[in-house]
Amino acid sequence: MHCPKCNSNNIVKNGRTHYGTQRFKCQKCGRQFVESPTRQPINHSKRELIDKLLLERLSLAAIACVVGVSLRWLQYYVNQKYYQTPKHVEVTQKNLVR
Numbered sequence: 001m002h003c004p005k006c007n008s009n010n011i012v013k014n015g016r017t018h019y020g021t022q023r024f025k026c027q028k029c030g031r032q033f034v035e036s037p038t039r040q041p042i043n044h045s046k047r048e049l050i051d052k053l054l055l056e057r058l059s060l061a062a063i064a065c066v067v068g069v070s071l072r073w074l075q076y077y078v079n080q081k082y083y084q085t086p087k088h089v090e091v092t093q094k095n096l097v098r
Contacts, residue, residue, distance in 0.1 A: 005031040042069060042077075050077065 002009050003026035014025035014032055021034050046067055053063045060078065064071045 001035060003029060003031055004033055005029050042073070047077075050074070051081075054078070054081075 001011055001024070003011060006026060006029040008026055008028040010027040011024050012027060014023045017023055017034060023032055023034055025032050046069070050063060050067055050069075053066065058066075060074050061071060063069075064074045067074075
């Protein structure tokens with residue numbers, strides 16, 4: 001077994017998860033992980049669908065249910081989008097022709 005972050009073989013057992021799965025820790029970089037994670041990363045197409053549903057102003061619970069992601073992950077994703085949004089937007093006045 002090797003670390004998914006740094007690929008080191010210097011791994012030790014580090015307790016168990018809430019679900020009873022063995023947790024491991026890399027001695028080199030400190031990353032904690034489980035050997036066979038059951039969850040897969042959220043792919044790009046699901047993220048695009050989430051962005052579109054957010055623009056339609058659906059509730060987070062509805063989006064999580066439709067897309068099949070956890071509400072906790074969705075809240076984290078929305079918070080990351082918020083922090084990436086510029087706080088000051090430059091608006092220029094357009095001359096109106098009458």
